[in-house]
Amino acid sequence: GIDPNFDDNRERVGEENGVDVWGPVDPPEQLGIHGVHVAVDYDLCVADGACLQNCPVDVFTWVDTPGHPESDRKVEPTYEDQCIDCMLCVDICPVDAIDVDGS
Template sequence: MLFIKEVGNNMPIDPEFMNKSTVGEHNGHKIRGEVKPPLKLGVHGTSVAVDHDVCNGDGICISVCPVGVFDWVDSPGHPLSDRKSDPVNEPACVFCRACEAQCPVQAIKITEI
């Protein structure tokens, strides 16, 4: 028997995420949008924003970032993955956009502010 996991709408990060209200902070960065763990985790970060509801936890952003902006954060029970990439060192970003270009699910948006 084949079981299919419900994974949401498979849409990239909302380009208007900055217009959503800030609902909290995590590891020194802001969280925007709806947050209802474990299913809805919001967009983490500002200049380096990661939509934790889109992130599939493959870690490509961690491996391509030349300045170590990202680290793992646990997300137990989320339908896509039990860990997410988190912009814990957001101020170090040099805006090379390697993470944004390599993210296979388009969960990252870099904004020079």
């Protein structure tokens, strides 16, 4: 699953869609982790969609990631500032790709 200490263990390499990106990145195969408070490991995400469909405050939006080995789209935590820490997305993701705060 996602490394909950990614912000210590990785370097912030930029920003996409207003969301911080943590490396290493080597697109299209390696895309890193997106987000801070709500973080999604793009290299683990298989586009299951349960997080996006069930988040009570609609934090996530789809982005296309053609050429990535796991899936050709991912969820961006675009509205992570609105997260209410319900932990539903953390619990529901089948590949444990999401970290919320220190969880």
